[in-house]
Amino acid sequence: MNESSPYAGIVGSLRAMTGGARPRAKGDAWEVTVLKDQESQGRWCRRLRQGGGEPVDLLSLEQCRDCTENKSCSLGLGVHHVYLIQCKLGGYIAPAERAALIAEAKRIGATPLLAYRKDGAIVYKELSG
Numbered sequence: 001m002n003e004s005s006p007y008a009g010i011v012g013s014l015r016a017m018t019g020g021a022r023p024r025a026k027g028d029a030w031e032v033t034v035l036k037d038q039e040s041q042g043r044w045c046r047r048l049r050q051g052g053g054e055p056v057d058l059l060s061l062e063q064c065r066d067c068t069e070n071k072s073c074s075l076g077l078g079v080h081h082v083y084l085i086q087c088k089l090g091g092y093i094a095p096a097e098r099a100a101l102i103a104e105a106k107r108i109g110a111t112p113l114l115a116y117r118k119d120g121a122i123v124y125k126e127l128s129g
Contacts, residue, residue, distance in 0.1 A: 055100035082110035091116035
């Protein structure tokens with residue numbers, strides 16, 4: 001993680017939790033699986049390739065249908081819902097990482113989501129705090 005990152009103090013200790021190449025490869029594959037699921041839902045989604053401990057794995061945008069139908073954007077452009085997604089295979093997110101994700105989402109007016117696997121399916125949980 002970049003030492004100038006606003007989360008350096010909050011999640012700096014998470015580096016010690018990484019278990020080497022094999023867990024990282026599984027995590028990368030899980031992020032790609034979640035990304036493809038987001039795209040299958042009609043959302044634009046991109047991975048944010050960062051060092052360990054950053055709060056956001058995926059950025060996903062979904063066009064707001066209400067605003068599209070009602071043409072509510074004063075600029076005549078699309079209005080989107082923004083999702084900041086943290087991907088965890090087992091569903092556990094450390095309290096510091098959770099707090100950082102929620103803080104970042106609040107800062108930009110996004111929805112923080114945890115994506116995890118349960119019984120072979122992708123589960124999305126909106127985080128609050």
